[in-house]
Amino acid sequence: xxxxxxxxxxxxxxxxxxxxxxxxxxxxxxxxxxxxxxxxxxxxxxxxxxxxxxxxxxxxxxxxxxxxxxxxxxxxxxxxxxxxxxxxxxxxxxxxxxxxxxxxxxxxxxxxxxxxxxxxxxxxxxxxxxxxxxxxxxxxxx
Numbered sequence: 001x002x003x004x005x006x007x008x009x010x011x012x013x014x015x016x017x018x019x020x021x022x023x024x025x026x027x028x029x030x031x032x033x034x035x036x037x038x039x040x041x042x043x044x045x046x047x048x049x050x051x052x053x054x055x056x057x058x059x060x061x062x063x064x065x066x067x068x069x070x071x072x073x074x075x076x077x078x079x080x081x082x083x084x085x086x087x088x089x090x091x092x093x094x095x096x097x098x099x100x101x102x103x104x105x106x107x108x109x110x111x112x113x114x115x116x117x118x119x120x121x122x123x124x125x126x127x128x129x130x131x132x133x134x135x136x137x138x139x140x141x142x
Contacts, residue, residue, distance in 0.1 A: 028066060028094035033128050035059050035091070036135040041083040041142040046115055049076045053110035053142070059089045061100045061127065068093035076103065076138065078110065088133075100127045102134050117142045 037057060053076055062070040070091045076083060091102075106121040121138050128134040 005021065008078055013029065018078040029098050030058070031061075031095055031127060031130055032092040033090075034130055034133045035089045036133055037087070037089060037104070038086050038137045038141050039084065040137075041108070041119070042140075043078050043081050043083055043110070043142050044117055045081065047078060047110060047117060047142070048115065049078050051085075051110050051112050052076075052117060053078060053083045053108065055085070057087070058103075058105045059087060060103050060105070061091075061093060061095055062123070063094040063096040063100050066094055068086065068095065071077060083110065093107055095127065098127060098130075101125065104137060108142060110142055 039055070041053075043051070055074040057072045057074065058069055060067075062068070068091070072089050072091050074085055074087060074088060076085055101124050104123045104125070106119075108119045108121065110117055119140065119142050121140055123136060123138070125134070125136065
């Protein structure tokens with residue numbers, strides 16, 4: 001099943017957090033953009049179609065001054081032995097440097113009855129240009 005979700009989607013929740021506590025005038029750089037997340041998971045054959053899958057997706061940037069993250073929750077079901085979803089995670093933060101990296105973390109769980117599986121997926125990318133829409137693809141197994 002393919003799920004396309006934006007900020008106000010019924011099955012998604014978006015939180016953008018600037019946890020730095022530092023004022024913007026402290027010399028930080030304002031950044032913003034979108035991560036276009038595409039996820040395709042080949043599912044263990046023991047996990048039947050219709051099995052629910054839940055995902056917590058986090059985009060984060062941390063440095064010596066600032067700690068930022070944006071969080072999105074997704075859910076869907078397995079279809080044809082595959083779980084697919086696409087969504088967008090937005091961010092608008094203050095960072096110490098435009099050369100910081102973004103980390104994209106996915107915590108995935110699926111199952112019902114005696115069938116269950118979990119996975120953690122992770123990627124690091126350079127901080128995209130301000131205002132950019134950046135596609136990040138995860139093609140893995142659950």
